Amino acid sequence: PPEITVERPVVHSAEGYEAQLVCIVHGENQPEVLWYRDTMQLDTTERRIMESHGSRHTLVIRKVHRADFGNYTCVADNQLGKTRKSIMLTGKPNPAKFNSASRGNWKDSYNISWEVESLSPIEEYKLLFRRLPDSGTNHEDGHPQPLSHQSQRKLASGRENRTSLYTIGNVGSNGASSYNFGYGRQFTDRRTDWRDVILPAAFSGQSNGGLQSMSYVIRGLDAGQVYEAKVQARNKFGWSPVSEAFTFKTTDTDRFAERPQSTGRIYNGHNQDINSIDSKASSKVSAPALLVFLAALITNRLLDLHS
Template identity: 40%
Template sequence: MAASCTHDGCPARLLLVCLAFVAAVLTGAQGGSNATSNHAAGQPTFVTKGATYRIKTNDTVVLPCEVKNPGSYVLAWKRGIAILTASSVKVSPDERLRLVDGYNLEIRDVAPSDAGDYTCQIGTLEPKEITQTLEILVPPRMQQKSTVEDAEVKKGETAKMECRASGNPVPTITWTRKNNVLPTGEQSYQGNSLAVERANRHHAGVYYCTASNGVGNPVTKQVNLHVLYPPEIEVESSWVHTGEGREVQLVCIVHSDPPAEVVWFKDTLRLDSTDRRIMEARGSRRTLILRKVQTSDFGNYTCVADNGLGKSRQSIELSGKPNRPVFLSERAGWHRDSYNLSWSVDSYTPVEEFKLLFRKMAAKMAAGALPEAQQTEARQRERQMFGKNDSDSDQEGKADGWLDVLVPAVPSEQLTQRAWHVIRQLQPGASYEAKVRARNRFGWGEQSPSFQFATSSSESALYQPSPEPAIYEEPAARDLGMRAYSSGAKSPETQCVLVAALAVLARTVANRFAMPASGAA
């Protein structure tokens, strides 16, 4: 164990160290009478070689200095010009230092300030020495005191977020985003700063910068990016269907930062809350609830949002008109020259009639390929089918080839109402498209999307199974344009009607008699 230097005894110790060095010099200078004996004993040499030691803070390190044939020479540890130990005497007042297992230097609780070169020297006439380098590994540490900060930018501008960290080795900064990818589409990005160009509301959120260098645990800072922008409004549905006496909700989704004030209008009249009219706000969802809807409630509603940066509005139409119908038929028909179209529609008010439009696909190309005589014959057959004169045909089908049929509806109190119509005198193996819309006492509803269907090209095709067997169960009755309702078991009266219908169908097929038929359920 090396002797330590106290404050009271430090002058005496330093004097002793000086005397030891003088003695070492004198010993090395005795070249005459002692030269032979020194060579005989052998010169001191280092067994240990210089190296670099990478140590974490607060750990303990031992810097080795093993000497062969030390003799009476003084061994000393130095750091720069400061002498730490001389022989077995500890000169440095640092209590963390001591000599262990000979002349090895131990340093406890190492700190970043301990990094540097430590020299072990033998006090020969020409001093011999080795250098041990101590590198202190420091875990990463954020230079900013707070681990959470806010960043703010206006829409369209560039947001720049920075993150600085210290440590040894120099930490690597990695950027990520909470529950999302970065604006560039990447999962992560390395760099001290992250730039978001042309910022919009989708870029707002929580970003993390993480510093790591392989020493200790990584450290993370959270950056909350706020993008200031005028209100942006989305509606769940721009057209809402309801009925008298019912309750309905009109919904606007309002995004804005800072938050916006939202008001509702009906046409040009600003609305206030009443017992029958309720306004709710939950997060970005703004809802106008109308209870016990009256006819006077139908019309155009507008939600207007304003947050000081701008104003935005979106409109919703509240209507009692029928919804868009949906076709139920299969696309491939079983008939060569006719097709049964069926559809359903939602309407809180009973539907009064339907308007069905249909045409052959690529009608203009097909008409152009036919001889003039056949084109004339086709137009005459269409007029015979639907009872149209030349002026009606010009107005309805001249421009785009569409033909229309009014199909009466069977009054029903059900929300979902169904109807069907058999189109005859079609071309075998041809493709057609159809659209339909419904009318109730509030007017015509929106037209359905286009539905494409095709007639059969098979010579053996006799009939097409109904897409709604519970309503149109009997093919004979269906093809005659009759409505067939069934609840399962057939009564004798029903069987009688079906037999008669089959007989009429056989006669129809034999005579190739055809007439338009329609119905609804």
């Protein structure tokens, strides 16, 4: 049967752009090549063109619409058999790539930066980080919690506990999410647990090739420790795949007296750190859940007054 290789298994594009899906086909008796969208065979239209140059077969989609995103299949058929390969056309961002130095300049802070290719503006990022467990320690499954939901875990400095209204999101083994909220003593996670921070992105014009950059100062770290980070980016079409893990190390002593600052352009003039995210995490509690909790709190108070 014919042999097919795809130039790119995932093609990133955006509304209004041109997308090219390419299959390289080799086989005897000049195989016939057909294109499918899911199970529907595609025909040539004003916006959709099928080109063939030798073994290179290209499906060109002009002025991409949102409805064009999805799974496409290149099918090659000759007398010896039929072969198919799939190509995904998506508007979601590419996986981000970290570009900061692996060794920091401060003992309790680290300025982490990354860049991501996206032809549509990035709307927000989700940064995950943790201190790497000691050698030989098997910390759960070694992976962050799934990012398909937008709950935000409570962040803390790693050494404090306090009384506050808090919300914690959990994802079970079956993928179901559960949320707990309450008013009480909240204790921090272990320092090797994954922590996550939601960061808004300010888009300031399209850069070369759709490359968009971001930086963030992580505070409250331990001196002389190795940390691991991953990040996701979201545009209007959804979340990118999780980036590859990036490791960095804090110093034993500060190399510079001046403390690191987050980039104002990125944060719309607000210098965010872990502690400032705490209030945002609490604001993630849904309005109905908060009303129920407050009603219960008031009822208990009234009962105390009448007793």
